[in-house]
Amino acid sequence: xxxxxxxxxxxxxxxxxxxxxxxxxxxxxxxxxxxxxxxxxxxxxxxxxxxxxxxxxxxxxxxxxxxxxxxxxxxxxxxxxxxxxxxxxxxxxxxxxxxxxxxxxxxxxxxxxxxxxxxxxxxxxxxxxxxxxxxxxxxxxxxxxxxxxxxxxxx
DNA sequence: GCCAACGTTGGC
DNA sequence: GCCAACGTTGGC
Numbered sequence: 107x108x109x110x111x112x113x114x115x116x117x118x119x120x121x122x123x124x125x126x127x128x129x130x131x132x133x134x135x136x137x138x139x140x141x142x143x144x145x146x147x148x149x150x151x152x153x154x155x156x157x158x159x160x161x162x163x164x165x166x167x168x169x170x171x172x173x174x175x176x177x178x179x180x181x182x183x184x185x186x187x188x189x190x191x192x193x194x195x196x197x198x199x200x201x202x203x204x205x206x207x208x209x210x211x212x213x214x215x216x217x218x219x220x221x222x223x224x225x226x227x228x229x230x231x232x233x234x235x236x237x238x239x240x241x242x243x244x245x246x247x248x249x250x251x252x253x254x255x256x257x258x259x260x261x
Numbered sequence: 262g263c264c265a266a267c268g269t270t271g272g273c
Numbered sequence: 274g275c276c277a278a279c280g281t282t283g284g285c
Contacts, residue, residue, distance in 0.1 A: 115283095139282095161282085162283055166284070236265095237265075239266075239283065241282090
């Protein structure tokens, strides 16, 4: 069992969107970075915990808790010429990018990035490192427990 | 909209 | 295989 932080732009897919989806589950598509892909492909397992992070918005932060709900499979958008995520170098025989399904578990309160930066127990998070922009990053059990506790306070 | 930091591309 | 140029990310 591992823990992850995954970034989504809420204008595209918000945590509430996932809560509202059938089975509270969506395909996580559009990852186009090799390091992030390799985490998904090589290290994720069904049931791993996910911190669902909202990026590129007015108040970035953790919006809820989710879990990995499938094994990795080819990201369909790479084959779709009309998609912004289309990759002309990807083929059905040799897919380059993958998706996993993500299931929303609980929302809790919103935990803003500004608050996360103020918490010493979180200072080593990959997310908080200077220049870090990985859309999928590992989270330690200690960081996970700290954040889950914060999400569950003063609902 | 700005811009620092990072990743990718492609000429050599 | 180097590395300059370019494109992207994402907070502010």
